[in-house]
Amino acid sequence: MHDEFLCHVTAYGICGGRRVGVPLGTYRAPTLPLALWWLRDRATWIAERLDPRPDRGNLPEGALMPVADDTPDVPALLRSWCADADLQERAAEELAGGQLLRVAARDDTTEYELLAESVDALRMARTVPRGRATASV
Numbered sequence: 001m002h003d004e005f006l007c008h009v010t011a012y013g014i015c016g017g018r019r020v021g022v023p024l025g026t027y028r029a030p031t032l033p034l035a036l037w038w039l040r041d042r043a044t045w046i047a048e049r050l051d052p053r054p055d056r057g058n059l060p061e062g063a064l065m066p067v068a069d070d071t072p073d074v075p076a077l078l079r080s081w082c083a084d085a086d087l088q089e090r091a092a093e094e095l096a097g098g099q100l101l102r103v104a105a106r107d108d109t110t111e112y113e114l115l116a117e118s119v120d121a122l123r124m125a126r127t128v129p130r131g132r133a134t135a136s137v
Helices: 032-050 074-083 086-095 121-128
Strands: 006-015 018-031 099-104 110-118
Touching: 018 032, 018 121, 032 074, 032 086, 032 099, 032 110, 074 086, 074 099, 074 110, 086 099, 086 110, 110 121
Parallel strands: none
Antiparallel strands: 006 018, 006 110, 099 110
16 A cells, blocks of 8 residues: 655646746645545646636636637536546545556646656655666556
8 A cells, every 4th residue: 555645736838939837736645535635626726716706706807708619628627527536536546556646637728737646656666677667658
């Protein structure tokens, strides 16, 4: 069983013709449930900032702009991932099995990536002799 997990959230975009990543948070979770909780919390945090609820009244007039109908709905994708019990169970199984968990959603300008990986799996990967490492998909 993997006991500790490194979690990262990053936004990637193009700046000056190059792909750049902007870290949005890192957390070293002492347990699997806390790792998944933190990833869901960050996914919700991103969704709320991309698609705030205008009925809350704290947005100035004209702050929200409509997007094209064919623009990917990142907030909806992230909220859906958070609410899907089957996806959460599969994520827990992958992490418990020592696999890297990656959740990504992209719109026209930015890719949002949530990652989590077992600290034990990272340590074990360092002990594999060079040239003998296996590729993962």
